[in-house]
Amino acid sequence: MTTENPPIERTRQPSARAEEFSMCFTSTPRGARLARRLASHRLDAWGFPYESEVNETVTLVVxxxxxxxxxxxxxxxxxxxxxxxxxxxxxLVRVEVTDTRDDRPPSDASRPPADLEAETGRGLWLVSQLASRVCVVPRGDGGPGKTVRAELTL
Structure with a gap:
């Protein structure tokens, strides 16, 4: 006798509980790129397709x-x-990125950068414009570093 398993289908049904994803990455450009790609993949798995506004916005913040x-x-x-x-x-989606350096707090993200055409210096300002709330808190596990938290209302 053989048992046939039905194919696994993706469901877009809302969950009755919060969904969470957490992972550590190497502190390299490659690690940052992998974090961005896995965030986009996770959002797709949660029912926000790759090309949706939610997926693209949260992925940009990540x-x-x-x-x-x-x-x-x-x-x-x-x-x-x-x-x-x-x-x-x-x-609501909350994005938290925790690093291990606490001697360099981020600058005030609410002010626009002095030069909007510059190639650097706009990241946190952009995040503050996309997120409903941005804050910096000490690491939750007591180690050195900080967590930058951005909350995006969907």
Missing amino acids: AELAANAVTHGRVPGRDFRLALVLSAARD
Whole structure:
């Protein structure tokens, strides 16, 4: 007797609980790129297709925060952590990027950069424009470093 398993189908049904994703990445440009790609993949799995506005916006926020972690928060030999949380009501995504450097707090993100045409210096301002809330908090596990948290209302 053989048993046939039905094919696994992706369901786009809302979950009754919050969804979470968390992973550590090397503090390199390659690690930042992988964080961005996995965030986009996770959002797709949660029901926000790759080319949707939600997926593209959250992925952009992850890209900016991960790039800052590897550029400004890098400590050789230490990873950064990305965490994504989708609320149970599916109306809020929280992005957290934790690095291990606490001696370089981010600048005030609410002010626009002095030169909007510059190739650098706009990342946190862009995140502050896309997110409903941005804050910097100490690492939650007591280690050295900080967590930059951005909440996006969907």
